[in-house]
Structure formats: structure tokens, C-alpha cells
Amino acid sequence: MANLIASATHxxxxxxxxxxxxxxxxxxxxxxxxxxFSANAHGILDHSLYADQLLHGFNLGAFIExxxxxxxxxxxxxxxxxxxxxxxxxxxxxxFLPGVFLGYASDHRISRDEFYRTCxxxxxxxxxxFFFFLLIAGPTAAILFGIQxxxxxxxxxxxxxxxxxxxxxxxxxxxxxxxxxxxxxxDLAESDVVVSDRSAVRKSIASGFRTTRRNGGRLLGSYVVIxxxxxxxxxxxxxLWEMIVPPGSVLGAFIxxxxxxxxxxxxxxxxxxxxxxLYLQQQAEVPLLEATPVRAPVTExxxxxxxxxx
Amino acid sequence: MIPKLPVRxxxxxxxxxxxxxxxxxxPAQLMAEEIHATPLSIPNTVSxxxxxxxxxxxxxxxxxxxxxxPKTHSLDADEVLTYxxxxxxxxxxxxxxxxxxxxxxxxxxxxxxxxxxxxxVNFEKxxxxxxxxxxxxxxxxxxxxxxxxxxxxxxxxxxxxDDKSVVQVHLAHPVPPDGYVQFRIKFHDQFPETLERTGWxxxxxxxxxxxxxxxxxxxxxxxxxxxxxxxEFFADxxxxxxxxxxxxxxxxxxxxxxxxxxxxxxxxxxxxxxxxDIHDFAWTISPRYKILNDTFQGSMGPVALKIMMxxxxxxxxxxxxRILKETLDRFExxxxxxxxxxxxxxxxxxxxxxxxxxxxxFITGGTNWWVPNGLREPELVVEHExxxxxxxxxxxxxxxxxxxxxxxxxxxxxxxxxxxxFGQKGSVLDQWGITMGEHDIQRNEYIxxxxxxxxxxxxxxxxxxxxxxxxxxxxxxMVLVTLEGVIGPDTMQKAMHTYFMRYRFTHPTKEDFLKTxxxxxxxxxxxxxxxxxxxxxxxxFDVMKADSWxxxxxxxxxxxxxxxxxxxxxxxxxxxxxxxxPVDIDVKFDNGEKVREHWDGQDRWVRYMYHKKAKVxxxxxxxxxxxxxxxxxxxxxxxxxxxxxPARKLTNYWTFINQFFAQFLSWWMV
Numbered sequence: 001m002a003n004l005i006a007s008a009t010h011x012x013x014x015x016x017x018x019x020x021x022x023x024x025x026x027x028x029x030x031x032x033x034x035x036x037f038s039a040n041a042h043g044i045l046d047h048s049l050y051a052d053q054l055l056h057g058f059n060l061g062a063f064i065e066x067x068x069x070x071x072x073x074x075x076x077x078x079x080x081x082x083x084x085x086x087x088x089x090x091x092x093x094x095x096f097l098p099g100v101f102l103g104y105a106s107d108h109r110i111s112r113d114e115f116y117r118t119c120x121x122x123x124x125x126x127x128x129x130f131f132f133f134l135l136i137a138g139p140t141a142a143i144l145f146g147i148q149x150x151x152x153x154x155x156x157x158x159x160x161x162x163x164x165x166x167x168x169x170x171x172x173x174x175x176x177x178x179x180x181x182x183x184x185x186x187d188l189a190e191s192d193v194v195v196s197d198r199s200a201v202r203k204s205i206a207s208g209f210r211t212t213r214r215n216g217g218r219l220l221g222s223y224v225v226i227x228x229x230x231x232x233x234x235x236x237x238x239x240l241w242e243m244i245v246p247p248g249s250v251l252g253a254f255i256x257x258x259x260x261x262x263x264x265x266x267x268x269x270x271x272x273x274x275x276x277x278l279y280l281q282q283q284a285e286v287p288l289l290e291a292t293p294v295r296a297p298v299t300e301x302x303x304x305x306x307x308x309x310x
Numbered sequence: 311m312i313p314k315l316p317v318r319x320x321x322x323x324x325x326x327x328x329x330x331x332x333x334x335x336x337p338a339q340l341m342a343e344e345i346h347a348t349p350l351s352i353p354n355t356v357s358x359x360x361x362x363x364x365x366x367x368x369x370x371x372x373x374x375x376x377x378x379x380p381k382t383h384s385l386d387a388d389e390v391l392t393y394x395x396x397x398x399x400x401x402x403x404x405x406x407x408x409x410x411x412x413x414x415x416x417x418x419x420x421x422x423x424x425x426x427x428x429x430x431v432n433f434e435k436x437x438x439x440x441x442x443x444x445x446x447x448x449x450x451x452x453x454x455x456x457x458x459x460x461x462x463x464x465x466x467x468x469x470x471x472d473d474k475s476v477v478q479v480h481l482a483h484p485v486p487p488d489g490y491v492q493f494r495i496k497f498h499d500q501f502p503e504t505l506e507r508t509g510w511x512x513x514x515x516x517x518x519x520x521x522x523x524x525x526x527x528x529x530x531x532x533x534x535x536x537x538x539x540x541x542e543f544f545a546d547x548x549x550x551x552x553x554x555x556x557x558x559x560x561x562x563x564x565x566x567x568x569x570x571x572x573x574x575x576x577x578x579x580x581x582x583x584x585x586x587d588i589h590d591f592a593w594t595i596s597p598r599y600k601i602l603n604d605t606f607q608g609s610m611g612p613v614a615l616k617i618m619m620x621x622x623x624x625x626x627x628x629x630x631x632r633i634l635k636e637t638l639d640r641f642e643x644x645x646x647x648x649x650x651x652x653x654x655x656x657x658x659x660x661x662x663x664x665x666x667x668x669x670x671x672f673i674t675g676g677t678n679w680w681v682p683n684g685l686r687e688p689e690l691v692v693e694h695e696x697x698x699x700x701x702x703x704x705x706x707x708x709x710x711x712x713x714x715x716x717x718x719x720x721x722x723x724x725x726x727x728x729x730x731x732f733g734q735k736g737s738v739l740d741q742w743g744i745t746m747g748e749h750d751i752q753r754n755e756y757i758x759x760x761x762x763x764x765x766x767x768x769x770x771x772x773x774x775x776x777x778x779x780x781x782x783x784x785x786x787x788m789v790l791v792t793l794e795g796v797i798g799p800d801t802m803q804k805a806m807h808t809y810f811m812r813y814r815f816t817h818p819t820k821e822d823f824l825k826t827x828x829x830x831x832x833x834x835x836x837x838x839x840x841x842x843x844x845x846x847x848x849x850x851f852d853v854m855k856a857d858s859w860x861x862x863x864x865x866x867x868x869x870x871x872x873x874x875x876x877x878x879x880x881x882x883x884x885x886x887x888x889x890x891x892p893v894d895i896d897v898k899f900d901n902g903e904k905v906r907e908h909w910d911g912q913d914r915w916v917r918y919m920y921h922k923k924a925k926v927x928x929x930x931x932x933x934x935x936x937x938x939x940x941x942x943x944x945x946x947x948x949x950x951x952x953x954x955x956p957a958r959k960l961t962n963y964w965t966f967i968n969q970f971f972a973q974f975l976s977w978w979m980v
Binding site for chain 1: 327352422512513544605620623660663679680705734735739742743744745746747750751753754756757890928930942943944945946947948950951952954956957958959960961962963964965966968969970971973975976977978979
């Protein structure tokens, strides 16, 4: 697992530009999605002394009052465009990921032309993989969350108050691991589709499944470790934001918040790099066939009658 | 149709009628003699209070002996109620609350709750565990016999014939003025899984509103309302002696003081409690309570604090004790003495709907195992429920008709107490850089429903549950905090003290309260009360315009020079709402000069003009921040130059959330 994480780090480190581009795309779309919110907020706050309650410190009461103002509009007017642009980001990620997989699988820096060609070539395949993913992950998640609901109901009957909480946490960990395993499987399938240029995605999915099954510990371990690193990054980042950024520093808050998001995004690319690395290792391995001695055909040689002395 | 008497034999008929009258009166005379033979009275006990004499005019004495069955969550009890007729007239009709009957599918409480929702439940689906009942098995009036068959359910508020939360009995022989009557009632309770802060959850029980309780004779009539989705209670002061038999392993807590606890030897114990000068009685059991005993040295004597915590919250026991003592200290100093010898604080079963409720000398808190110190939810709940010992417990207003007088006045006290302990800015929340004061909570509750209902309205007649909450709690608190700005904080405190001392152990009306404030402040405040208490007017000040321009703007080659150029300044402000309120306005100029204007607020708008060697910098209504009922704080000020930092900060938060959501989606999906 350590080797896999190390090689994934190497691959991801060699291709940092992808993270940067995806991050900029993420930021740009979010900024566009925030236009309505921003306009509403500026309209109410820019000339109000009461707005200071939100600048120097964060008065939750003032924020609730702001959201309740009719001139701010319903929160949905800000949330709907933001949510739609989140889906746009998801779609663009699907479109541009094939190029990333190719870049990760190549030992050289692929050209822009290669990148886009790969993206265009594989986009429909990735859409199909996504639907297969939904077919597998959707029911799995539904079953897991159903089980969780049942267990929580049971835990709620316990007189031990924390039983509910611990059950919840335990269930979430199990759900996280299982869904991560499925995600890793489909990341392998995506690697296979791009690198093998296989148009039958079901074969890539089957191949991904076999690889996942054979290397379950290594791959899942790497994904979980990277996922935990991402979680810690988020937690520490938010704590630093609260501790080191003065409440009135808009620029400071922007820098810290964006650093957190950049690192989170990088974590996901690190996972993909792990999938590609494992895939390449699998491809590089030549199947070892045990040499078995070939038996010469046994032919009955008639024994010549011995002729004794002349 | 009345039968016609025969003409012949009239004398005989007269004799028969006379005889029948004598016969019919005979048992009554006998009964009167019987009543006379065993004179009834309300005990003058004082063992539960730090006073040598009773503190209330005692109307009732309840003596209840109950046995609880934890398997069926039900109990059977015998109640003996002695009633002292202080109505000043004979009483021949007595209504009784049977609150637990409110938890039946067609009852008014459930109907209203289904329609409007309440704090705890929504009734998407009826669950048999929600069923509650208070069945009277036998109803006897001493000296008048068994009247069980004559009990009649009445529905004085909504005429819902399926509602059985009030039952009435008519006595053949009226109780004379200053006379006594004794009711002997055998009843069976079925508790619901906690609803409206009463009932069971797992192996926990909180028994509130659990026994047949007589209504209040008030202002010449019986006041005994049905149980409604949003309303609370109203009852007379008296003495309570309650015995409850429960399993031996249960930890028991109740209103009043513990008198005895006897092991019955059959796996049960009988616990006896006594209460003086209280108007309700609640009790609780759970095998898992952990008890913290503490004492508060009150001005009338020591108060034993019994803090019954869930084991998982034991690390918060001190926190609960601290807020209780701090609150007691302030209430004693500000309003008057706490006369009871005990106060029991119950941390109810997690997930139960028994949190945050008040009964005399007995309150329930509300916390979670994970609550950080900066989130002062436990303090808020405990402070609020303790406050009800004054505003409900002692000043026993009619919670059905004047909910704002207990919940609202108490919310005002809550604002004052929490601010004085934790500071105004973060009295409820001060964690991770996020703050919220009790003012903010109450104000936001109010402004969300500001013009929907007046404060002075029957509790069950609000537009909806949100309005009930927003007006009775939030608006009242903000109206009183604002009133403090009108008459001064010291005068307000004096008025509250006078009100408490004058009306404790009585049932004051809204006018009693308002007139006390006028009397103490020496001011005619009708202009304020008519709008704030009886009206639904909105207060909303707005700065329409604040602009400066050079006085010599028309001259050619004119150049501005700071400190030398003269400017004309126009400030135009208005009153958007209908609420008329005098207000101060600060106008600041960019040379540091400040002008304070006072506007009577009568007209819709007012214009102020200035001619100075400075430009206007900002205009602000209510610069001392004394007004808390303005619906929109954002338009109360205007700065000539825009400060975009606050909006940018919030936009940054919003962008962060958007980006995070987008990444989360992509993390899992592709």
C-alpha cells in the first residue's frame, strides 16, 4: 500500500497542472454561481452600519435577519444557480478526466492535442461508465443507508445515549469504505478505458472489478488513507481559518479557504493517480507460466537381435 | 309538557307535595349535618416553604395516592380534593381538566397539533404510543354521593364534541360562599410516549398534568379551557400531598419536599411528597438518574437544589448547578425572594419530548452529551424554566389567555439574566468565532411574524404555532427590552419588582401588569401599550437619503478642498411601518462632527438640512441601540461611502460552500 501511495504521489506530483486547472474551473464556476448571492448581499450591506456585525465577528442573529429580508430574496434564488453550476463542474470533470488518466498513465508530458483528443474520444464511454456506476453504487448506498436506518432505530431504544451516535459513526465508516471501494473499482475501469482504448466499457468494468478484488487491500487502503488525509486537511484548514484569520480579513479568509479546497481537490486526484498506478503495475506484470518439461514421444524401438561374435 | 293537576282533592295534592318536599330535603339536611360534623379546611402547612405562614390564599388541597405500572405506562390513583369556595357566591358547578385526554386522535390538542405542528411533533402518522387518557372511574362528592354518571364532557372553546379534556359536574347542593367541598376521585391514567412534556420514553417517565384538576373561578366565572396545541395551564394555589408507588429501583423526583420513602417489600416503594403554595404537581422516575445536591442561600432561607442528571450528561451537572444559582441570585435581587425550600432540576431522557418545561419547584432542562461550553443551550433552557418559578409559578397568570405574561415576561427576564452572566453579544452562542445573543434569538423570532397577531390574544387563537411562539416569547421580550429604553433600566427593574411583589401568589391580568409599569414609571405609556401589546403595528425606520454637495457647485472652475469647501447636506429619513415611536438620529460628518436629532416619529418622514464645511459620513437611527422592535436593522443606518467588505466576506463563505459541494459531488460520482 505504501508503494502504491508513493507511486501515486509521484504521478500526481508530476501532473500538478491538472489539479490547478480543475481547481480554477471549480473556482470560476462557484464564483459565477455566487453572483446572485453577492448582488443580494451588497444591496443590503454596503451602506449599512449594522453590517459590521457580520464583518468584525460573525453574528449569527444578524445573518439570519439578512437571509430573512424580502429584498435578499429567498435563499433558493442563490442556491439554485450554485447547485446547477456544481453539476456543471461535475459534468466538466467527466469530460476532462480521460485526458487526466492518459496524462497519468504516460511517462511523458502529453501534448494539449493528445489531451483533448483523448477527452473527446472517451467522453461517451465515461458517460456510460457513470451510468454503470449509478447502477452499482445507487442500490448499494440505498441498501446501506436502509440498514443504517434500521440500526439507528434499534440504537434509539437503548438507554445508553451515545449508542445512537456510535452506531451512526460506525455505519458511516462502513458506508464510506464500501462506497470508496466501488469508487476505486470504477476509477480502475476508467483507467482501463483510456489506456487500453477499449470501447466496450463493460469489459473495463469487469477488468476493474477483477483488479480490485485481487488488490483489494492495497487499493482500498490507499484510497482510505488519502480520504482520511483529505478529511484531516479539511478539519485542520477550518481550524486554522478560525484561529489565524482575523474576522475582518476578507483576503485572508479567501486565501485560507481556497487553499483548503485546492488540497481537497488534489486529494481526489491523488486517489485517481493511485488507481492508474495500480493499473499500470498490473499491465506491466507478465504472466509467469511454469515451465513444464516436454516429454519426448516414446516410440517402441524394436530391439535388434544381438549378434554375438563372428 | 307539564301535567295539569285535578281540581278535586286539591288539599290532598298540597299535602303530598309538601311531604315530597320534606322528603327530598331530608337527605340534604342529613348531608349538611354530615359535612358540618367533619369540618373541611385547607391545611396551613408551611413545611415546604421558608415562611412561618402560608404565602398564598389557598383554594385547593390535593391528596393523591397513585400506583404506577411501568409495563403499561399507566397508573391508578385515588384523589381527594378539598376545595374552598372563595368565589363570593354559591357554586354548584365544577369543571375539571383531564389534560391527558388531549392525546386522543380526535381531541382538540391533536387536531390543532396536526394542523399547526408544535415544538416536538407533527403527527404525520398516528401511533398508538401517542395515546393518552385520564379516565375517571368513580367521582364522589362527599355528602352528595357518587356522581360518576352525571359527569359531562364540555368543550367551552371550540365545541369539538370529541374533546374530553374538560369534564364538568353539577352538584345538587351548591357550595356556599366560604364553604368547602370535598371530591373523592378514582382515576386511571394512560401516559403517551412523551408528548407536550409529559409521558414515558424507554424506562423514563415524566408525569405532568396527570390528575383531574379543578378549574379556576376567576372574574366571576369558571376558567377551565380545553387542552390546546399551543396553550399551557392555569390553576389555583393550594397544598399537595402526593404518594406514588413505583418500582424499588427507580430514582424519584417531584414538586415540593420529600416526606418519606417506604420500601413495600414487594419490589416497590412508596414515595410521599408535600408542596405548599403551589398550583401543580409533577414527578419523574428513571432508574438511571444521577443526583447532584447543592444549596442556594436565598433571602428567605436555604433552597435545596436537586439536580437529576442523565448519566451521560454527568460532566455537565456542575454547569447546570452554576446557572441555577446564578439565575436564582439575579431573580432574588431583581424581582423578589424565592420562598420554596426546594428546587428540582430534571435532565430528562434524551430524545424525549419532556425537555424545557416548568412545574412549581420542578423544572426540566435540555442538553446533549456533546454540547460544547460555547453553546449555551443548557443554560438557556434551565434559566428559562427557572424563570417560570416567578412568571407562572408565583405570579400565576392565565397561560391560556395571556401566554405572553408568562412566556414573554419570562423571555424578557431570560434576556436580562443571560446578558448579565455571559454578555449581550454571545450570551447563547460563542463558539468558533460565531456569536449570537439572546436578544438576537428573541428578535428573529419576533420579526418573522411581526404583524400576524397581537400579544393580547388567547393562546389558541394565534394564526399558527410560529406566530404563537414569535409573538408570545419573542415580541414580548423585545417590547419589554425596548420599554426599558423608554422608562430607563432602573425604573423598569423597579416596576418588575413591584409587579412581582404585588401579584405573587395571585392571578393578575394584563392590565395589572401594564398599570404597574405606568404607576412605577409615573408615565402614561398607553401610546406604547396600545401599539405594542394590543396592536400589530410594525416599527421600521429607514434612511432614504444622505447626500452632500458643494454649496458653490454652480461656480466655474470650482475645486473641492477638504476642510474649506462648504457643503449642503440633506438627510431624509422615514417611518415605513405604522408604529409611531420617538427616536434619536445621529448624523456624522467627515470632520468628526456629530449632530443628534430627535424625531417624534409622528409624520411619515422628516428632512434635515445642514450647511457645513464637511460632508455627511453616516446617518444612524437609534444610535444608543435601545430599540429592539424595529423589523429591519439593516436600513436603520446609511453610510455615504459603501463598505463592500461585509458582503465580500459572506460571498467568500458562499463561494466556499459552492466549491465544496461541487467537489463533493465529483469526488463520488466520477
